[in-house]
Amino acid sequence: MSHITSPVRTPLVTGGKTYADVTEDVSRQVEGRPTREWTIAFTISVIVLIYGAACVFWTWWEGLGVWGLNKTVGWAWDITNFVWWVGIGHAGTLISAILLLFRQKWRTAVNRAAEAMTIFAVICAASFILMHMGRPWLALWALPLPNTFGSLWVNFKSPLVWDVFAISTYFTVSLVFWYIGLVPDLATIRDRAKSKVSRYIYGAFSLGWNGSAKTWARYEYISLILAGLSTPLVLSVHTIVSFDFATSVIPGWHTTIFPPYFVAGAIFSGFAMVQNLMLIIRVVFKLEDYITFEHIESMNKVITLTGSIVGVAYLTEFFIAWYSGVEFESYAFINRATGPYWWAYWAMMTCNVISPQLFWSRAIRRSVVWTFVLSVVVNIGMWFERFVIIVTSLHRDYLPSSWAMFHPTLFDISDYIFSFGLFFTLFLLFSKFLPVVNMAEVKTVIKSSSETLPKSVSGVAKGERVTKPAFNKDAE
Amino acid sequence: MAESHGSASKFLVGIFDDDDVVLKAVKEVKDAGVRIHEVYSPFPIHGLDVALGHPRTRIGIAAFLFGLTGTLTALTLTMYTEKLDWPMVVGGKDSYSFPVYIPIIFELTVLFCALGMVGTFIVSNGLGPTVKPLMFDLRTTDNKFAMAIDLGKNKLDETKIEQILKASGAAEVNVKQF
Numbered sequence: 158m159s160h161i162t163s164p165v166r167t168p169l170v171t172g173g174k175t176y177a178d179v180t181e182d183v184s185r186q187v188e189g190r191p192t193r194e195w196t197i198a199f200t201i202s203v204i205v206l207i208y209g210a211a212c213v214f215w216t217w218w219e220g221l222g223v224w225g226l227n228k229t230v231g232w233a234w235d236i237t238n239f240v241w242w243v244g245i246g247h248a249g250t251l252i253s254a255i256l257l258l259f260r261q262k263w264r265t266a267v268n269r270a271a272e273a274m275t276i277f278a279v280i281c282a283a284s285f286i287l288m289h290m291g292r293p294w295l296a297l298w299a300l301p302l303p304n305t306f307g308s309l310w311v312n313f314k315s316p317l318v319w320d321v322f323a324i325s326t327y328f329t330v331s332l333v334f335w336y337i338g339l340v341p342d343l344a345t346i347r348d349r350a351k352s353k354v355s356r357y358i359y360g361a362f363s364l365g366w367n368g369s370a371k372t373w374a375r376y377e378y379i380s381l382i383l384a385g386l387s388t389p390l391v392l393s394v395h396t397i398v399s400f401d402f403a404t405s406v407i408p409g410w411h412t413t414i415f416p417p418y419f420v421a422g423a424i425f426s427g428f429a430m431v432q433n434l435m436l437i438i439r440v441v442f443k444l445e446d447y448i449t450f451e452h453i454e455s456m457n458k459v460i461t462l463t464g465s466i467v468g469v470a471y472l473t474e475f476f477i478a479w480y481s482g483v484e485f486e487s488y489a490f491i492n493r494a495t496g497p498y499w500w501a502y503w504a505m506m507t508c509n510v511i512s513p514q515l516f517w518s519r520a521i522r523r524s525v526v527w528t529f530v531l532s533v534v535v536n537i538g539m540w541f542e543r544f545v546i547i548v549t550s551l552h553r554d555y556l557p558s559s560w561a562m563f564h565p566t567l568f569d570i571s572d573y574i575f576s577f578g579l580f581f582t583l584f585l586l587f588s589k590f591l592p593v594v595n596m597a598e599v600k601t602v603i604k605s606s607s608e609t610l611p612k613s614v615s616g617v618a619k620g621e622r623v624t625k626p627a628f629n630k631d632a633e
Numbered sequence: 634m635a636e637s638h639g640s641a642s643k644f645l646v647g648i649f650d651d652d653d654v655v656l657k658a659v660k661e662v663k664d665a666g667v668r669i670h671e672v673y674s675p676f677p678i679h680g681l682d683v684a685l686g687h688p689r690t691r692i693g694i695a696a697f698l699f700g701l702t703g704t705l706t707a708l709t710l711t712m713y714t715e716k717l718d719w720p721m722v723v724g725g726k727d728s729y730s731f732p733v734y735i736p737i738i739f740e741l742t743v744l745f746c747a748l749g750m751v752g753t754f755i756v757s758n759g760l761g762p763t764v765k766p767l768m769f770d771l772r773t774t775d776n777k778f779a780m781a782i783d784l785g786k787n788k789l790d791e792t793k794i795e796q797i798l799k800a801s802g803a804a805e806v807n808v809k810q811f
Contacts, residue, residue, distance in 0.1 A: 176675060176776035301714060310714035314723045319736040326740040330747045337751060344766065345675070345774040364755065365764025368773055370672045372758045374682035375690045379754050382696050386743050397736055597676040600776075604652075 169263055169602055172446035176600050179447075183592045183599075184346055186442050188355075191589055194441055199589075202581040209575020213288060216568050221291045223568040229561040230551045234569040235289035237543040238576060241426070242282035243324065243398055244419075244539060247391055248427025249275025250331050253338070254387035257380070262605070263455050265598035266447045269342075270438060271431045272335040273591075277583040278430070279328045281576040286324075288572055316400035323397040327390055334383045337376070340366050341597040395423040402546065408489035409550035412477065418470035422539060425463035425509070428456050429535035434584065436529050438593055447594050450523045457522040460535065464513030467542075471510060489550055497562060498549045501541050508538020642785055643810050644670065645794050646769045647803035649778040652678045658780065658801035659684045665797045667789060670781040673773040692753055699749025700742045707734065707741035769809050781809070 174182070191199070216223055226233055249272035256264040287293040298304075299321045301311045311318045343363035350356040366372065399415035432453065439448040478490040493502045512534050521527040548563050587593075647662075649655040656678055662669060663686075672681060711734040715721065720728035755761065770779045780803070782794055789797075795806045 180675075180775045301710060310719060312721075312723055313711050313715055313737055314726060314730065314733045316736075319740075322737050322740040326744040329744060333747055333751050337754070340760075341676070341774070347766075348768065348771045348774045360766075361762040363766070364760035364762060365766040366760060366774075367766045367768055368673045368675060370674070370678070370681045370685050371687050372760075373674065373677040374687060375692055375754055375758060377677050377679075378690050378692055379696075379750055382693065382750060383747060386747055389739070390743050393736065393739060400736075600676040 167451045169266065169449065169451055170447060170599065171449055174446055174603060176603065179596050179599050179603065180345055180349070182444065182447070183342075183594045183596050184349055186588070187346055187590060187592055188349065188351075192441070195585065195589060199582070199585045202578055202585055204578075205574060206578030206582050209571060209578045212568055212571035213284075213575050216288060216572055217291070217293060221289070223566060224572075225564045225566045225569055227561050227563070229554045229559050230548055230563040232289075232547050232551065233563045234544075234565055234573060235285050237540065237547055238573050239282050239285035239289070240398055240419075240543045240547075241536075241540050242278045242285070242576060242580075244395065244423035244426045244543075245430045245536070246275045246278035246282060246327075246331075246427065247395060247420070247423035248431045249273070249278075250327070250334070250387050250391045251424055251427065252431070253334060254384040254391060257384040258388060261455070262602045263452050265602050266444075266449075266452055266594055267431065267435055267456070268598070269335075269338065269591075269595040270434060270588075270593050271427075272331060272338070273587045273593075274430060274434055274584065275331050275427075276328065276335060277580050277587075278427075279324065279331070280583065281580050283324065283328070284576060284579065285572075316397060316404050319397045320401060323394045327394045330383070330387055330390060334380075334387060337379065337383070338595055338598075339591060340364055341368060341376070342592045342595060344368065345596055346592065392420055395419045407550050408483075408485040409493070409546065411486075412474060414470055414473055414477070418467065418474075421463045421466035421470065422509075422542060425460060425467055425513075426536055426539035428460050428463070429532035429539075432456055432460070432528055432532040433536075436525055436532075438588065442588070442593060444594060447599060453525070453528055454519075454522045457516045457528060460532075461513050461516040464509060464535065468510035471506065489553070492553055493545060493549045496549065496553070498545065498552070501545050501549070505538050505541040505545050508534045509542060512538070642783055643808065644769065645782045645784060645791060645798065646807045646809050647780040647782070647798035647801075648770060648772070648805045648807065649780065649802060650776075650804050651802075652676075652778060654802040655778040655780060656681055656684060658798070658803065661801040662780065662782075662797055665801075667782060667794055667797055668786050670783040670786070673769055673779040673781070675774055675776060675778075678778075692750060692757065695753040696746050696750040699753075700746030702749070703742040703745025704738055706745065707738040710741075711737060767811070770807070 170179075172178075224233070224235070249268070252264050252271045253268040256268075287296055290296055299311065299318065301313075311321075340363055343359050344366035347356055347359040347363050350359055396416040396419065399419035402410040403412060403415040405411060435448050435456075436453070439445050475490050478486045481487075493499075512531055515527070515531060516522045521531075552562060553560055647658070649658060652674065655672060655674070659669060659672060659681065663684075669685060672678075672685060674681070712729060716729035722728055726733060768774075769781045770777060773779045780798065782798075784791060784794070787794065791808075798806050
């Protein structure tokens with residue numbers, strides 16, 4: 158690690174933290190008893206989860222007829238929610254993989270929680286796949302398994318099958334990446350544990366890690382390769398999700414702009430969700446020195462960039478619809494903006510295109526309240542984006558006699574609520590039992606990016622740095 | 634492989650407070666003719682493995698081979714199911730139509746590569762849920778850096794090595810027996 162930092166860089170760790178402080182500040186939450194806020198939040202989440210699970214069970218028991226779908230609109234909230242959650246699940250791996258390759262050191266404080274969020278969001282997304290299958294016990298039919306129907310295989314030419322592969326690979330690789338990053342921190346908690354039970358449990362999960370130079374060298378190496386693998390992977394997932402639509406011949410779906418447009422939207426909504434979670438975590442767990450305004454601002458910049466890309470994509474769709482001269486394509490877009498679902502379209506435009514532009518102001522970018530509110534707005538907008546794409550394209554069928562509207566039922570709404578219960582239950586469990594900030598990685602940036610370096614961290618005063626050894630050629 | 638250690642190896646453990654100091658100390662201690670068993674740290678220190686003279690990890694080769702296995706699996710799977718076992722024309726494409734299988738080939742390559750590499754990482758480091766960690770000092774997962782020296786594998790005597798460690802910046806020197 159290079160310990161030379163340009164003076165123009167703003168610090169990533171404030172408050173003059175030492176290595177021991179990092180351990181203490183992050184482990185405190187794991188070791189202490191659950192706080193009142195946590196217990197209340199967890200109870201609410203579990204109640205929501207139980208209510209939602211009962212509704213999902215009823216959806217399966219009765220059949221998908223309990224949803225508001227009809228012959229014309231055969232996909233609505235289920236796929237909207239699926240795409241929404243998968244999109245949210247893009248931020249974590251983007252932060253830990255792409256930002257690692259770009260050597261963005263601010264990722265160190267947020268990658269752990271963002272990756273956890275990714276994993277839970279993908280679980281929520283998968284739950285909608287199972288739900289919309291209607292018969293979840295037959296989900297294995299989506300896999301190329303030898304079967305009793307003769308030589309009946311899955312259709313590898315279908316984007317829906319690609320999706321099965323893409324999302325399960327994404328989930329597995331993200332989980333593995335996250336877990337490998339957790340191992341050294343679990344070892345820290347194991348070595349601090351006072352009770353036998355926690356020493357045993359954290360001991361088992363930390364796999365006997367002892368931080369030898371050899372293991373660290375391999376750890377760094379595989380982190381780099383995992384980042385290299387995850388970078389195209391994270392881009393492939395939403396690309397393939399967009400193929401579900403783009404390879405069909407529905408006006409409004411059949412466009413080549415979909416892959417980049419979906420990926421940008423995914424990162425956009427994912428970062429908004431990370432903001433929401435991190436803003437709460439930093440206050441509740443008292444981690445303001447690690448998740449600083451610098452981090453919030455960096456993420457807001459990503460939100461502005463991806464939000465602008467999404468805005469350009471919306472305009473391009475309109476332009477191409479007109480420029481192509483295809484009557485049906487043009488109608489689909491005019492209908493989006495001025496048809497019966499105009500309110501959904503304009504909600505999407507306002508939330509996704511206009512509101513993130515406020516982040517051009519530095520004061521708003523660094524404001525906790527603005528960031529929180531705008532992040533919620535962005536995720537509302539991104540939900541509407543998927544709703545607009547799916548429902549407004551479907552509700553005007555090829556035959557005007559089939560034209561219909563979609564009206565959500567209690568079960569459409571409750572099954573969506575279920576995913577929130579699931580997400581927050583998992584996230585709260587994570588935040589209580591696992592370190593929410595990657596301690597080992599934050600320790601690597603302390604010297605280079607700390608506001609003030611206390612003498613005690615190193616025994617070497619700031620300024621009189623130990624010269625880098627000549628053999629240290631591999632250093633950044 | 635995990636560090637092999639005899640039934641009753643005696644180690645001198647130099648505890649350092651700083652990553653820069655320990656990195657510098659590795660060179661000094663080695664120059665003084667002491668064989669270092671291993672250095673333990675709470676976070677990765679760049680260049681430490683090079684300084685210690687550890688060979689470059691070959692895990693990348695394993696990763697490549699696992700990735701290749703994934704590619705070949707995907708090619709075999711799509712070729713067998715769509716060309717040999719039940720040829721089917723969908724969407725006007727050939728029964729075996731390479732471009733449409735690229736997503737499957739890509740995903741399986743990544744999946745095999747990631748899982749295989751992480752598996753190799755766990756096995757080659759001797760890690761596992763039932764492994765008891767070989768800790769020279771519990772503080773090395775918190776804020777200290779430990780340099781372990783196997784006395785059985787060094788010709789210099791204990792007091793001399795202790796002096797060298799102290800001179801190179803060790804805050805304390807402890808004896809640890811396994």
